[in-house]
Amino acid sequence: MVRLILTDAQWAQVSxxxxxxxxxxxxxxxDGRMFLEAVLWIARTGSPWRDLPAEFGNWNTVFQRFRYWVxxxxxxxxxxxxxxxxxxxxxxxxxxxxxxxxxxHGAKGGLKIRPSESRRADGPPRSSR
Numbered sequence: 001m002v003r004l005i006l007t008d009a010q011w012a013q014v015s016x017x018x019x020x021x022x023x024x025x026x027x028x029x030x031d032g033r034m035f036l037e038a039v040l041w042i043a044r045t046g047s048p049w050r051d052l053p054a055e056f057g058n059w060n061t062v063f064q065r066f067r068y069w070v071x072x073x074x075x076x077x078x079x080x081x082x083x084x085x086x087x088x089x090x091x092x093x094x095x096x097x098x099x100x101x102x103x104x105h106g107a108k109g110g111l112k113i114r115p116s117e118s119r120r121a122d123g124p125p126r127s128s129r
Contacts, residue, residue: 004037005037005040005041005044006033006036006037006040011033011036013081013082014036014078014081014082015032015033017074017077017078017081018032018036018074019032019068019069019072019074034056034057035056035057035062035065035066037056038052038056038057038062039062039066041053041056049062049063
């Protein structure tokens with residue numbers, strides 16, 4: 001079972017920009033929503049296309065459709081349409097994600113040169129080769 005991401009409201013915003021609808025001239029594509037879910041699954045997991053779960057369809061068919069949409073600028077139009085209404089849920093950054101360097105949060109100090117060994121190590125070598 002694959003977890004889906006798009007809500008009905010999000011799909012309603014995105015669907016007018018998708019290619020292959022029944023109202024579009026030419027060939028009708030498969031389920032556009034499931035295709036977009038497949039692309040989001042790839043983006044979310046970082047998996048290669050060959051690892052796409054079978055619920056989304058043949059990985060090569062999905063990839064070919066993805067390339068076609070990229071060439072036609074569909075994802076750019078979707079991004080531009082949704083950029084006006086950002087979802088800040090994924091933009092949250094806290095200290096568990098990004099750790100600040102100690103100098104950035106007021107710690108005293110700086111570069112301190114510390115000898116790596118005691119002063120006796122500065123003398124001549126003890127071996128008699």
